Amino acid sequence: AIAAHCAGLFDTGSLAGKRVVITAGPTREALDPVRYISNHSSGKMGYALAEAAREAGATTVLISGPTHLPSPERVTLLPVVSAEEMYAASLQALPDCDVFIATAAVADYRPDQAAAQKIKKGERDTLVIELVKNPDIVAAMAAHTPKPFTVGFAAETERVIDYARDKLERKQLDLVVANDVSRSDIGFNSDENAVTLVWPQREENLSRRSKHQLARDLVERIARQLA
Amino acid sequence: AIAAHCAGLFDTGSLAGKRVVITAGPTREALDPVRYISNHSSGKMGYALAEAAREAGATTVLISGPTHLPSPERVTLLPVVSAEEMYAASLQALPDCDVFIATAAVADYRPDQAAAQKIKKGERDTLVIELVKNPDIVAAMAAHTPKPFTVGFAAETERVIDYARDKLERKQLDLVVANDVSRSDIGFNSDENAVTLVWPQREENLSRRSKHQLARDLVERIARQLA
Numbered sequence: 001a002i003a004a005h006c007a008g009l010f011d012t013g014s015l016a017g018k019r020v021v022i023t024a025g026p027t028r029e030a031l032d033p034v035r036y037i038s039n040h041s042s043g044k045m046g047y048a049l050a051e052a053a054r055e056a057g058a059t060t061v062l063i064s065g066p067t068h069l070p071s072p073e074r075v076t077l078l079p080v081v082s083a084e085e086m087y088a089a090s091l092q093a094l095p096d097c098d099v100f101i102a103t104a105a106v107a108d109y110r111p112d113q114a115a116a117q118k119i120k121k122g123e124r125d126t127l128v129i130e131l132v133k134n135p136d137i138v139a140a141m142a143a144h145t146p147k148p149f150t151v152g153f154a155a156e157t158e159r160v161i162d163y164a165r166d167k168l169e170r171k172q173l174d175l176v177v178a179n180d181v182s183r184s185d186i187g188f189n190s191d192e193n194a195v196t197l198v199w200p201q202r203e204e205n206l207s208r209r210s211k212h213q214l215a216r217d218l219v220e221r222i223a224r225q226l227a
Numbered sequence: 228a229i230a231a232h233c234a235g236l237f238d239t240g241s242l243a244g245k246r247v248v249i250t251a252g253p254t255r256e257a258l259d260p261v262r263y264i265s266n267h268s269s270g271k272m273g274y275a276l277a278e279a280a281r282e283a284g285a286t287t288v289l290i291s292g293p294t295h296l297p298s299p300e301r302v303t304l305l306p307v308v309s310a311e312e313m314y315a316a317s318l319q320a321l322p323d324c325d326v327f328i329a330t331a332a333v334a335d336y337r338p339d340q341a342a343a344q345k346i347k348k349g350e351r352d353t354l355v356i357e358l359v360k361n362p363d364i365v366a367a368m369a370a371h372t373p374k375p376f377t378v379g380f381a382a383e384t385e386r387v388i389d390y391a392r393d394k395l396e397r398k399q400l401d402l403v404v405a406n407d408v409s410r411s412d413i414g415f416n417s418d419e420n421a422v423t424l425v426w427p428q429r430e431e432n433l434s435r436r437s438k439h440q441l442a443r444d445l446v447e448r449i450a451r452q453l454a
Contacts, residue, residue, distance in 0.1 A: 031264070032384075033384050033408065033409065034266045034267055034268075034332065034382065034384070034408060035264065035265070035266045035334070036264070036265060036266065036267070037258070037262065037263070037264050038262070038263060038265060039261045039262045039263065040261055040263070041261075068295055105261065107262075108346075109353075109354050112353070117384045117385050118382075118383060118384045118385075118408075119335075120390075124360070125359060125360050126336075126339070126357060126358060126359050126360070127336050127357075127358040127359075127360075128355055128356070128357055128358070129355070129356045129358060130353060130354075130355055131353060131354040131355070131356060132352060132353050132354075133351070133352045133353070133354075155261065155345075156345060157260050157261070157344045157345045158344050158345075163347075181260065181261060181345075182260065
């Protein structure tokens with residue numbers, strides 16, 4: 001009875017009855033059993049969005065690369081390591097997905113072949129690594145029929161809005177959240193962020209605030225689009 | 228008076244009056260402002276050795292790549308990111324160094340040039356990264372006059388002892404601590420380790436134990452060599 005009552009409470013949220021899938025964190029692309037290519041994503045924005053979506057009543061799935069964050073409560077956490085694993089988990093989570101939010105900093109490329117044994121340094125002064133393109137997860141989700149409301153993130157160091165709008169149009173996204181990671185006070189690993197929402201017809205600045213507040217503000221804006 | 232008393236207590240340790248420099252953790256080699264090459268080293272072994280050296284009375288310097296570990300008490304922590312930074316910090320710490328212990332998993336290679344701006348994916352299905360060799364920190368320390376007692380670590384996935392002995396001889400080290408990182412129960416990120424000590428004339432197995440106990444056992448063996 002208590003469970004039913006609690007479930008009832010969530011049903012009143014702005015995303016009640018909706019299924020939200022969120023990717024978070026970095027991916028790691030193995031060069032060999034000990035070395036990898038990765039990036040500075042902490043996962044904080046994606047975890048905060050998962051909490052906010054759950055608070056808004058959504059059934060929430062969080063597909064996360066390696067982070068040091070605790071699992072949010074009442075969220076289904078699917079841990080992955082590489083971009084290919086994240087892609088597979090995203091495809092699996094796609095049926096009945098109403099909203100797909102891609103916050104993960106997915107490696108664009110991975111080593112063509114991960115060595116089975118540790119690469120020995122040897123005598124060579126240089127080494128060439130050949131990388132191949134990873135699947136484009138958010139574009140694949142946006143191309144699905146029926147299409148979930150698909151949100152991308154663009155972390156850029158220059159021409160932030162230009163790149164974000166290009167991403168929105170090229171990948172047929174419904175919203176791109178753009179932020180300037182060249183600023184050291186916000187973004188990667190920070191607890192705060194300031195972003196520009198790039199919608200198909202307009203832009204909207206969300207000034208600097210905690211990632212938790214930003215997550216709630218984003219969830220409310222997404223919920224309004226679904227209503 | 229209490230400080231003097233405490234200092235006096237440490238002077239009775241097996242490394243009293245000695246200066247120990249330890250490198251720990253991974254290094255990160257930037258591909259661009261957001262991407263890097265790194266490895267799975269947690270830093271736990273190096274931090275445990277720093278604690279054990281300090282407990283044995285040594286003045287202890289810990290040069291650490293990015294980890295999530297708390298700074299050990301009464302140890303001078305020098306945080307670094309890249310192999311080149313670790314090399315520079317090691318050279319600076321070298322004067323009067325009695326023991327140099329290289330636990331860090333230093334990247335053998337770094338990208339030839341880190342891009343100043345985030346690399347855009349573009350249309351290409353493949354990408355080639357050119358890497359150049361990083362300085363060999365432990366070999367440089369062992370080549371210094373006067374030579375500190377120099378300890379290397381060899382984390383291998385195959386032919387563990389062969390590679391460790393080769394490293395000992397090629398780099399003129401005094402001891403190599405060899406461990407098999409293909410075993411998932413020990414080594415990287417684990418709180419336990421089992422190692423083989425590769426000395427110039429013999430080998431010695433230290434069976435599986437906590438990294439803290441292993442650190443104390445290693446420090447005692449090193450102290451005996453200095454006595």
